Amino acid sequence: MTDAIGYERVGDIAVLKAQNPPVNALGLDVRQGLVDGIERAESEGAKAVLIYGDGRTYFAGADIREFGKPPQGPFLPDVCTRIESSPLLVISALHGTALGGGLEIALGSHYRIAVPSARIGLPEVLIGVMPGAGGTQRLPRLIGIDASVDVITSGRQVGAKEALSLGILDRVEEGEPREIGLAYAQELLDQGAPRRAISEMPAPESVDFDALYDSVLKKGRGLLAPAVAIRGIQACCELPFDEGMKRERELFMELMSTDQRQGMIHAFFSERAVSKLPELKGVEPRALNSLGVIGGGTMGAGIATAALLAGLPVVMLEMTAEAAEAAKGRIAGNLQGALKRGKISQEKFDHLTGEALTLATDYDALSDVDLVIEAVFEEMGVKKEVFGKLDAVCKKGAILASNTSYLDVNEIAASTSRPEDVIGLHFFSPAHVMKLLEIVVADKTALDVVATGFELGKRLKKISVRAGVCDGFIGNRILATYRKAADHMVLDGASPYQIDKALTDFGFAMGPFAVADLAGLDIGWAVRKRKRAEGMDPRERDSSYMDKICEAGNFGQKTGKGYYVYEAGKRGGTPNPEVAELIEAERAEKGITPKEFTDEEIVTRYMAAMVNEAAKVVGEGIARRPLDVDMTLLFGYGFPRYRGGPLKWADMQGLDTLLANIKSYAEEDDYFWQPAPLLEQLVAEGRTFDDLNKENS
Known part of the structure; x- marks a missing residue:
């Protein structure tokens, strides 16, 4: 066996532990280790196999280090089939995330248990492909067409509670994955539970897949992968399992050769690379424990909302008490949306609109914040006046940021005695929703100020892009x-x-x-x-x-x-x-x-x-x-x-x-x-x- 999969015996149960940090990605060593582990368990007379992940997660998906390289066997579809075809009971215990190939391994198992915080999904469409190791063949047999179409074409992550209600999981329990998995496996053995291979379950009745394909293609504005995945689900309904698996693989390989897949892979890697700047390596950001926002219009209220949701207390400065109350109303309205969607509790809502948000009409209220962002009228004279006042009241080391979308940040910085502390933070409206943050670096902006801008972006869950100064930036x-x-x-x-x-x-x-x-x-x-x-x-x-x-x-x-x-x-x-x-x-x-x-x-x-x-x-x-x-x-x-x-x-x-x-x-x-x-x-x-x-x- 490979080092990527650990093997131990606990009574009649063979335990296969994934140990391929940080996310137990399904690289070659892991795939080979799973096959070897199943074969060893069978040869040594075990009655059941438990598969779980060491560290923070079950198998989180494919190994991105293998992207673009010639594939090597055993291939993931064959690994899933080998697990499923074992005469032993195979149980997967899930924690962290079981995504893509990770979920397909779990679907190849006969029973699935998870901790309440686990999340599962088939996100392949998000990189321009579709499930290629049985996802479109097994999931519809398990949960039906409608639920499978939702999970597969959206690529979304499904929480353990929902996965249990859909029938993807058999049980959800608190505890360590190894312990709950062993207990469940022993319980199944004691009950004489049967092997339960999804491939042997009946396929759902076919539907009008042409109409479904057209509908998904239209919804995706031309994105092929979700629509092509519909053809995989169709194969599940209309072909024997083995032929359906072949059809799924054909469709997967067709998508692998498209420009769209190239574009999605580029986006996937670029999203992770964009905030990694060589000049910031080893540069510590400044302390970031409180935020000031000047101007409570749509943009300022959105910035304040994003900061509050990220756990940063906010001082909102407006010209009058009436304007400050109106700004609070906008922020509360934004947070009401998060409350309705279950993102925050009523208690959290009350805290954010009460203790965490301070309304002010005097610049002195900003004297102790770590970073202040102005979101006032887009006119240079107005911006300079604001920055002159901030220069006078803000503590030494505080970062002064402009949300300007066009204006010269060098000229704004020059209106202060501390241009090294000035930076552009260009949010996009609505700022608590839109993911982009342009971090505009002026000629004299200090490196630790730039690092703090990126740290803020990270805390606000933004995609932060470094930009230089010109009319309109990037x-x-x-x-x-x-x-x-x-x-x-x-x-x-x-x-x-x-x-x-x-x-x-x-x-x-x-x-x-x-x-x-x-x-x-x-x-x-x-x-x-x-x-x-x-x-x-x-x-x-x-x-x-x-x-x-x-x-x-x-x-x-x-x-x-x-x-x-x-x-x-x-x-x-x-x-x-x-x-x-x-x-x-x-x-x-x-x-x-x-x-x-x-x-x-x-x-x-x-x-x-x-x-x-x-x-x-x-x-x-x-x-x-x-x-x-x-x-x-x-x-x-x-x-x-x-x-x-x-x-x-x-x-x-x-x-x-x-x-x-x-x-x-x-x-x-x-x-x-x-x-x-x-x-x-x-x-x-x-x-x-x-x-x-x-x-x-």
């Missing part, structure tokens, strides 16, 4: 560019609604014009006015048709009208007819003859603009690595996860093709379509963005 700078590309297409003949549809069909959560309505059209209007006041290059194409919508007080969803018209009680909006009239008028004024755009042309131009600007952002060092851009767009801008991010998508499309497209667009507008030097360099050298990720990992 995300909003790139957004401004691809949004301009969309605006140009509108002037040239496409409609905002065709563009939105083409991009949601591509996989975006929302199109750019629907997003603008959601964010508030007044934001874009303010940016346009600022840019014009600063002086625009005469070669830059500008459009003003939406200014007229804004001038009439229509700012999108919050006012009921923007690009779309929103009616109370109705989901989504309908196209606003006024917009088409204003576009036509501006085209006539500018002498533009509209042309037809196909959906494919819309996506190609939009993505070319996004990738080109992203390459400039990486080339200038605003983003350290291409994966930083990818994670920013995935978690803050609704980019489809299964495409990996814009720069991973670009690699898969071919950088030479993208560059050729950009150069062809430059023939009609060489100001907007200036190829990024980094993109030209990578094409010339035959390299990819992913090569840069590897160099900087």
